[in-house]
Amino acid sequence: MASLNVGNLGEYLREQRRAAQLSLRQLADATGVSNPYLSQIERGLRKPSADVLQQVAKALRISAETLYVRAGILDEREREELETRAVILADPSINERQKNVLLQIYDSFRRENGFPPGPDADGDMSADAGADTGADGDAGSRNGDDAGTGTTKDHDPHS
Numbered sequence: 444m445a446s447l448n449v450g451n452l453g454e455y456l457r458e459q460r461r462a463a464q465l466s467l468r469q470l471a472d473a474t475g476v477s478n479p480y481l482s483q484i485e486r487g488l489r490k491p492s493a494d495v496l497q498q499v500a501k502a503l504r505i506s507a508e509t510l511y512v513r514a515g516i517l518d519e520r521e522r523e524e525l526e527t528r529a530v531i532l533a534d535p536s537i538n539e540r541q542k543n544v545l546l547q548i549y550d551s552f553r554r555e556n557g558f559p560p561g562p563d564a565d566g567d568m569s570a571d572a573g574a575d576t577g578a579d580g581d582a583g584s585r586n587g588d589d590a591g592t593g594t595t596k597d598h599d600p601h602s
Contacts, residue, residue: 452513453487459503460485473502490514524553 460470467485471478476495483489491499493516500507508525511517531545550560
């Protein structure tokens with residue numbers, strides 16, 4: 444069955460390369476991957492590494508995660524979650540603390556719906572937000588915003 448995924452990957456890469464109006468030789472030059480190897484990938488004879496797929500995705504200006512799914516390296520749900528996280532982290536209209544809080548809320552909803560939290564959910568994001576990530580999922584909501592407003596934990600209805 445893996446050869447079917449590789450074949451689908453090859454067909455998809457060929458379509459994307461043609462849509463970008465690139466020859467195999469041009470794609471090889473852009474990626475640093477040999478022309479014969481790219482040809483074998485397109486024909487479904489080789490399964491490329493994640494690094495090669497990343498180079499190809501960059502040259503074709505497409506999502507590396509999409510290629511990972513087609514190659515069987517990444518599950519579709521994982522790809523969607525990674526893309527959601529990437530969009531949040533790339534948004535220039537919100538600051539780093541807000542991005543981290545939003546990701547913590549996203550992870551809280553995922554856990555509530557029976558999915559595992561995403562990468563770094565309990566890792567360095569909470570350190571960046573300067574907040575303790577609790578089970579309630581509202582970490583960071585009192586970090587700085589309510590400082591000096593007289594809000595204390597004694598008034599917390601969940602205590």
